[in-house]
Amino acid sequence: MNILSEQIRQAIVLEGEISFARFMELALYCPHYGYYEQEKDTTGRAGDFYTNLSVGSLFGELLAFQFAQWFSETAHSNWLTAKMSPVRLVEAGAHDGRLATDILSWLQKHRPAFFCDLEYWIIEPSVRRQIWQKKNLCDFGGKVVWFDSLTALAQEGVCGVIFANELLDAMPTHRFGWDAGHRVWFEWGVTVVENAFAWTRMPKKTAEEGNGDVFMRWPSLPTELSAVLPDGFTTEICPLAEIWWRQAASALRYGKLLTIDYGLTAEQLFTPERKDGTLRSYHRQRLKNDSLANVGELDITAHVNFTALQTAGESLRLKTESWCSQEHYLTRIVEQIWKMNDTFGAWTPSHARQFQTLTHPEHLGRPFQVLLQSR
Numbered sequence: 394m395n396i397l398s399e400q401i402r403q404a405i406v407l408e409g410e411i412s413f414a415r416f417m418e419l420a421l422y423c424p425h426y427g428y429y430e431q432e433k434d435t436t437g438r439a440g441d442f443y444t445n446l447s448v449g450s451l452f453g454e455l456l457a458f459q460f461a462q463w464f465s466e467t468a469h470s471n472w473l474t475a476k477m478s479p480v481r482l483v484e485a486g487a488h489d490g491r492l493a494t495d496i497l498s499w500l501q502k503h504r505p506a507f508f509c510d511l512e513y514w515i516i517e518p519s520v521r522r523q524i525w526q527k528k529n530l531c532d533f534g535g536k537v538v539w540f541d542s543l544t545a546l547a548q549e550g551v552c553g554v555i556f557a558n559e560l561l562d563a564m565p566t567h568r569f570g571w572d573a574g575h576r577v578w579f580e581w582g583v584t585v586v587e588n589a590f591a592w593t594r595m596p597k598k599t600a601e602e603g604n605g606d607v608f609m610r611w612p613s614l615p616t617e618l619s620a621v622l623p624d625g626f627t628t629e630i631c632p633l634a635e636i637w638w639r640q641a642a643s644a645l646r647y648g649k650l651l652t653i654d655y656g657l658t659a660e661q662l663f664t665p666e667r668k669d670g671t672l673r674s675y676h677r678q679r680l681k682n683d684s685l686a687n688v689g690e691l692d693i694t695a696h697v698n699f700t701a702l703q704t705a706g707e708s709l710r711l712k713t714e715s716w717c718s719q720e721h722y723l724t725r726i727v728e729q730i731w732k733m734n735d736t737f738g739a740w741t742p743s744h745a746r747q748f749q750t751l752t753h754p755e756h757l758g759r760p761f762q763v764l765l766q767s768r
């Protein structure tokens with residue numbers, strides 16, 4: 394067992410079996426040893442998974458164009474008359490700072506006035522990642538400010554855009570199975586069997602003791618569905634993603650809240666092809682069957698429940714502007730660019746290739762979904 398496995402094993406010894414959410418939290422984010430605490434480049438062809446950012450700089454450039462558009466559309470009305478400047482672009486989970494670099498570089502070159510006015514904030518809980526991000530973003534000096542959580546922003550509030558790319562689908566998620574005999578859900582936990590991690594059914598606990606509060610969030614199934622759901626049907630629930638979205642919605646005084654993630658609606662999560670849930674683990678571009686093996690070397694993700702996010706935002710009086718595939722979202726941005734002629738910069742053959750990969754339904758266009766809400 395490596396050091397990280399040993400730490401998880403000790404947590405199991407102390408706590409009894411642990412929820413999968415706790416396992417995932419340690420496997421991905423354990424200070425020093427978690428998967429995201431490693432500096433190696435985990436994305437791109439040589440990495441563990443292929444992301445919007447490994448395609449090239451176009452993804453960030455399109456977002457930058459859209460952010461500047463939003464600002465210019467509102468600058469002469471609400472934004473300035475309400476004296477809401479400076480505008481803030483708040484990125485959560487900036488990984489190696491590549492998206493921030495792509496966005497800031499494009500704005501500096503193509504929207505210098507907007508670039509001068511704005512502040513770029515990064516929410517990054519990992520001390521190590523903050524250090525790497527500061528190194529990679531040193532060209533942008535005082536333009537970028539770091540915070541370790543959204544709560545630090547709540548008081549001052551944000552006028553601008555709060556956004557995240559592939560953050561919520563990497564948040565620690567709980568995993569539930571359906572017991573058709575008793576028509577109840579049970580939670581899948583993790584234990585140790587013969588020196589290896591293994592799945593185990595967890596007892597239902599009270600909110601104070603453990604998973605009771607997660608059970609309480611679980612929507613009761615319509616009777617027709619609970620009558621036909623097969624035994625062992627598995628699905629995930631991620632209260633942390635919903636909590637994060639609520640915090641972001643509360644911090645947003647004026648502007649947009651945007652996320653791009655693997656995800657589905659609540660209804661789509663309950664279809665026969667999802668009977669094993671949406672949990673996925675990757676190593677060197679390969680999908681791995683066992684999410685409990687090779688701890689610290691696997692990227693682990695589960696689909697976001699976009700219905701839950703949308704409802705959470707709307708309950709805090711955000712307006713849903715769109716929920717659609719990345720294919721549609723980016724195509725709409727490019728349509729604006731083409732209508733406005735030369736304000737984006739040259740559309741090179743490389744841009745065309747990147748755009749195809751980002752939007753093709755069988756590449757990144759359909760698996761990634763975009764939720765945009767506003768206040």
Ligand SMILES: C[S@@+](CC[C@H](N)C(=O)[O-])C[C@H]1O[C@@H](n2cnc3c(N)ncnc32)[C@H](O)[C@@H]1O
Pocket residue numbers: 422429444446485486487488489492516517518519522557558559560563637
């Ligand atoms: C899955 S990656 C995000 C991917 C990245 N946005 C990109 O586009 O490549 C995980 C990043 O989110 C950070 N992170 C984890 N939990 C977070 C949270 N609650 N708020 C903000 N960032 C978080 C991690 O430290 C790491 O930098």
